[in-house]
Amino acid sequence: MSAATIQERLQGELERHLVPRDFVWGVSTSSYQIEGAAAVDGRGPSVWDGYSRVPGHVANGHTGDVACDHYHRYAEDTALMRGLGVNAYRFSVAWPRVLPAGRGAANEAGLAFYDRVIDGVLAAGIEPWLCLYHWDLPQALQDQGGWLNRDIAGWFADYATLVARRFGDRVKRFATFNEPGVFTLFGYGLAWHPPGLTDPAALHQAIHHVNLAHGAAVDALRAHVASASIGATHSVQPARPVDHTAADEAAATLLDEYWNKAFAEAQILGHYPPALARAVEPYVQAGDMERICRPTDWFGVNHYSPVFARADAAAPLGFAWADAPDNVPKTQVGWQVDPAAFRDTLVDLDRRYRLPIYVLENGAGGHEKLDASGNLIDLERIGYLAVYIGAMYDAIAAGADVRGYFVWSLLDNFEWGAGYDCRFGLVYVDPVTQRRIPKASAHWYANLIRGMVGEAPPQEP
Ligand code: FCB
Numbered sequence: 001m002s003a004a005t006i007q008e009r010l011q012g013e014l015e016r017h018l019v020p021r022d023f024v025w026g027v028s029t030s031s032y033q034i035e036g037a038a039a040v041d042g043r044g045p046s047v048w049d050g051y052s053r054v055p056g057h058v059a060n061g062h063t064g065d066v067a068c069d070h071y072h073r074y075a076e077d078t079a080l081m082r083g084l085g086v087n088a089y090r091f092s093v094a095w096p097r098v099l100p101a102g103r104g105a106a107n108e109a110g111l112a113f114y115d116r117v118i119d120g121v122l123a124a125g126i127e128p129w130l131c132l133y134h135w136d137l138p139q140a141l142q143d144q145g146g147w148l149n150r151d152i153a154g155w156f157a158d159y160a161t162l163v164a165r166r167f168g169d170r171v172k173r174f175a176t177f178n179e180p181g182v183f184t185l186f187g188y189g190l191a192w193h194p195p196g197l198t199d200p201a202a203l204h205q206a207i208h209h210v211n212l213a214h215g216a217a218v219d220a221l222r223a224h225v226a227s228a229s230i231g232a233t234h235s236v237q238p239a240r241p242v243d244h245t246a247a248d249e250a251a252a253t254l255l256d257e258y259w260n261k262a263f264a265e266a267q268i269l270g271h272y273p274p275a276l277a278r279a280v281e282p283y284v285q286a287g288d289m290e291r292i293c294r295p296t297d298w299f300g301v302n303h304y305s306p307v308f309a310r311a312d313a314a315a316p317l318g319f320a321w322a323d324a325p326d327n328v329p330k331t332q333v334g335w336q337v338d339p340a341a342f343r344d345t346l347v348d349l350d351r352r353y354r355l356p357i358y359v360l361e362n363g364a365g366g367h368e369k370l371d372a373s374g375n376l377i378d379l380e381r382i383g384y385l386a387v388y389i390g391a392m393y394d395a396i397a398a399g400a401d402v403r404g405y406f407v408w409s410l411l412d413n414f415e416w417g418a419g420y421d422c423r424f425g426l427v428y429v430d431p432v433t434q435r436r437i438p439k440a441s442a443h444w445y446a447n448l449i450r451g452m453v454g455e456a457p458p459q460e461p
Contacts, residue, residue, distance in 0.1 A: 006386040010393070010448060018393055024127075024404030025449045026088030027081060027426065028361050030134035030178065032064045033413040035094060037071030041109035044100025046136035047146070051194035062419030068411050069434050074117050076436065080427055081410060082124040084442060085449040089126045090360055090406050091117065092134035092178065095159055102138030103155045111166050118170050129360075129406075130167065131175040131233060132160055132217060135183050135193070142195060147184070147206035150283075153291075157216035161224055168225035175300055175360070176217045179235040180210045180263040189258070189317050192417055198316045200279070203258075207276070208283040211266045211292040218294040233300035233360045234264050236349060237307045238341050242322045247311035251319035255309040258317075266292050268299070268353045299353050302361035302408070303342050303388075305335035333365035333422050337384060339391035346395035346402055356401050361408035362388050365415065365424045368439075376428050376439040385441060389448070407445060411436070 032048050052063040070077055081089055095102065097110035118128050133156070137146055141155060160176070186193035188203035197203075214232055221228050239256035241248035254275055261273040270293035272280055305324070312320035324336040331337060342362070349357055364384035370376055389405065396402050412425035420431050426442040429435070 006383070006390065010386065010389060018396055020403075022403075024088045024358065024406075026086045026090055026129065026360075026404060026406035027084065027410040028090040028406045028408050029070070029410050029413065030092045030131070031094035031097070032067070032134065032136040033409075033415070034068040034070040034077075034411055035097075036065060036067035036069045038063075038065045040071060041113070042097075042100055042107040043094065043110060044096035044102070044107075045139040046094065046096045047139055047142050047194035048136050050139060051196065057196075058417055059419040059421060062414065064414045066431075067414050068429050070411070071113060073434065073436075074113075075120055077410065078117075078120045078124050078126070080436060080438065080442075081121065081126055083438070084410075084426065084446045086126060087449075088129055088173075088404065088406065089121050089410075090129035090131060090175070092131040092136075093163055094136050095133065096136060096138040096140075098162060099138065099159055100140070102141035103158055106162055111162075114167065118167055122170060127173065128171050129173040129175065130163070130171045131178050132156075132163060133176065134178040137194075146195065147188075147209050148202055150209055150212070152209055153212035153216045156213035157220045160217035160220040164221050164224035164228075168221075168228065172225065172227055172229050174221050174225070174228055174230050175233045176214045176221075176230070177210065177263070178233045179302060180207075180214070180232070181259045181261075182235050184210060184262070185258050190321060200316050203317075204276070204279045205283050207258075207262050208280045208288070211263060212288060214263070214267055215292040215294045218296060222294075229297045231296050231298040231300045231355075231358070232263065232267060233302055234260070235302045235361075236260050236264070236345050237303060237305060238345065240306050240308050242308050242310040242325070245311070248309065251309040251311045254317070254319050255307065255321075259307060264299070264353065268293065268296070268355065296355065298403070299349060299355040299357050300360040301345070301349060301357060303345055303359065304362065305331075306338055306341050331364045331384060332367050332380065333418070335365065337364075337387070339387040342388050343391040343394045343398070346392060346400045347398050350395075350400035350402075356403045358404040358406070359392060359402065360404075360406050362405065363408040363424050365418075365422050367421055368412075368423050368428070370428065370437065374437065376437065378439045378441045381426075381439070381441040382444045385445065 052058045184206045188197045188206050191198045239252045241252040257273040257276050308322040309319045310322045329337040364381045409424045412423040412429040415422040428437040
């Protein structure tokens with residue numbers, strides 16, 4: 001299908017009012033990935049500051065010290081969002097920027113930064129969606145055990161209270177966590193994120209404590225924000241076996257529990273999936289599941305691509321992460337393109353959890369360079385977004401209650417272990433000059449949101 005045909009089809013869907021007029025169209029970012037200003041105005045260190053400095057942890061030795069310098073360029077970035085015509089912006093607050101030691105004294109300069117961001121987006125007619133935790137744990141708390149210390153649920157609730165009291169007059173949409181299944185598995189099981197462990201017991205303990213922190217934060221947000229609309233953001237991708245052997249199928253079932261269910265099921269259904277229920281049992285105290293399973297208002301889903309597992313008896317978790325098979329379509333960064341998996345995921349989430357769904361991240365990564373005329377015509381990203389948005393429409397047509405869609409990401413940014421050379425932005429960012437250049441996909445997305453076909457999009461190569 002050409003990009004033009006896809007655009008026409010999407011436009012047709014819009015005109016048939018498949019997507020309601022109040023559908024939320026947004027973009028997402030996160031604090032450590034864009035803010036920079038790591039040691040400015042009293043921000044305390046986060047676990048990512050230290051982790052990224054260790055040789056071998058991040059491609060090319062990149063760190064988030066400067067990132068997109070959003071701390072100083074937020075007004076320009078808000079203008080870019082206004083240009084896109086989005087009506088929502090999901091961002092995260094850096095816990096160590098507002099509480100440099102993780103608890104105790106708040107940092108007024110850090111809070112004032114988020115005042116400026118929030119006031120700016122509201123003035124641009126964009127609703128702020130605030131995420132409390134997108135992986136930048138204060139190092140001071142890590143030094144006290146971090147997610148392995150049960151007290152962290154209370155520390156997180158205190159942080160949520162600070163954020164709620166300060167911003168709750170203007171912000172109503174709150175997510176407690178971004179992708180708890182990812183930062184716990186990568187940080188404690190596979191050693192790809194801080195604190196860099198491969199320790200199943202630590203992983204299970206961290207999972208339970210993150211869940212307790214979620215429940216405590218939901219209560220804090222409810223107590224301090226009138227008409228709050230609260231959820232959490234989960235990475236949900238089909239977990240597939242590399243080979244159709246019984247051992248690989250079992251590995252995929254286990255990966256599915258860690259990645260897709262450890263948090264969503266505990267938080268929304270009040271129980272852990274079967275294998276994990278046994279594993280977390282030593283850490284569960286009386287009343288914990290009630291503390292975790294608090295009523296929320298929506299389900300946030302981040303979706304990109306199926307994930308793969310294979311059995312590995314020597315691996316601490318009994319399974320190994322695997323790449324997508326060779327013979328499937330992939331983005332430039334090797335993630336399988338499978339829009340039907342997105343449709344099926346949305347339909348399944350709708351039936352499983354019975355909450356309104358917001359897609360809070362979806363997008364394509366590339367190793368991209370500007371062309372000779374200084375533009376970036378990212379046809380592959382346009383194609384990816386088009387077929388994924390089409391798949392979302394299919395899910396809505398099949399009855400899934402999907403109410404919003406956010407592209408990851410507004411800007412090319414610090415892509416964790418892959419550093420800055422793995423670009424997900426609608427807007428190109430030059431890491432040296434910090435110049436922002438909207439890519440062709442930014443114009444495409446703006447056209448889609450405006451509900452106008454606009455000029456004919458470029459043909460696929
Ligand atoms: C998600 C993360 C986000 C970004 C995208 C590509 O897992 O939430 O920060 O890295 O992947």
